[in-house]
Amino acid sequence: GEDVEQSLFLSVREGDSSVINCTYTDSSSTYLYWYKQEPGAGLQLLTYIFSNMDMKQDQRLTVLLNKKDKHLSLRIADTQTGDSAIYFCAESMAPVNTDKLIFGTGTRLQVFP
Amino acid sequence: NAGVTQTPKFQVLKTGQSMTLQCAQDMNHNSMYWYRQDPGMGLRLIYYSASEGTTDKGEVPNGYNVSRLNKREFSLRLESAAPSQTSVYFCASRTRRDEQFFGPGTRLTVL
Numbered sequence A: 001g002e003d004v005e006q007s008l009f010l011s012v013r014e015g016d017s018s019v020i021n022c023t024y025t026d027s028s029s030t031y032l033y034w035y036k037q038e039p040g041a042g043l044q045l046l047t048y049i050f051s052n053m054d055m056k057q058d059q060r061l062t063v064l065l066n067k068k069d070k071h072l073s074l075r076i077a078d079t080q081t082g083d084s085a086i087y088f089c090a091e092s093m094a095p096v097n098t099d100k101l102i103f104g105t106g107t108r109l110q111v112f113p
Numbered sequence B: 001n002a003g004v005t006q007t008p009k010f011q012v013l014k015t016g017q018s019m020t021l022q023c024a025q026d027m028n029h030n031s032m033y034w035y036r037q038d039p040g041m042g043l044r045l046i047y048y049s050a051s052e053g054t055t056d057k058g059e060v061p062n063g064y065n066v067s068r069l070n071k072r073e074f075s076l077r078l079e080s081a082a083p084s085q086t087s088v089y090f091c092a093s094r095t096r097r098d099e100q101f102f103g104p105g106t107r108l109t110v111l
Helices: none
Strands: A002-007 A009-013 A016-026 A032-036 A043-050 A055-058 A061-066 A071-076 A085-092 A101-103 A107-112 B002-005 B010-013 B019-025 B031-038 B043-049 B063-069 B074-078 B087-094 B100-102 B106-110
Touching: A002 A085, A002 B031, A016 A085, A016 A107, A032 A061, A032 A071, A043 A055, A043 A071, A071 A085, A071 A107, A085 B010, A101 B087, B002 B074, B002 B087, B010 B019, B019 B031, B019 B087, B031 B074, B043 B063
Parallel strands: A009 A107, B010 B106
Antiparallel strands: A002 A016, A016 A071, A032 A043, A032 A085, A055 A061, A061 A071, A085 A101, A085 A107, B002 B019, B019 B074, B031 B043, B031 B087, B063 B074, B087 B100, B087 B106
16 A cells, blocks of 8 residues: 655754655655645645655755665755754655655654754 | 645634635646645645546545636535544645645634
């Protein structure tokens, strides 16, 4: 079945790196996404990775994809207090169903001084 | 370009009351979605619409109805609200690259 799993909480010190992990079940997913949700707001797309890539870097963000283990991670370098939020990974159900994304439960990142 | 807008931002209902949550997008996207977000459960898809005139059930459709009024608007209706429908509701629309844009959410409390 379709299932995306994440740990619920992560706490890091300001300036350290954060690594948020996600496992998914559908090996046919075309795209995998990371979304950020700040308090009281909707989800905003942070970054995405195409399934034929192993790594994608975008400024402080690094996405690693291990297709064999169906494992996705998001690394935030030099974590700041403004990075405190809930982070969701999501997988696209394309090509089977291009209309649906399956979201994980979200990881709440807390950054302390 | 406002993106995805939702109204209202907050709503309190009594059990059995009805209401409609409104959503509109100005990005000319074909697909639109309604999700609910509950603590520890992530986002669950209620209904979606792949194009104007079509709607399909998602993971948790019971107790809800939807209308895709035109390409821009996708509304969610609760005919007889129940406390179990207390949640935060998000509308989203999708680009061709499967990226979804989200509205700011509607916080609904059913007493």
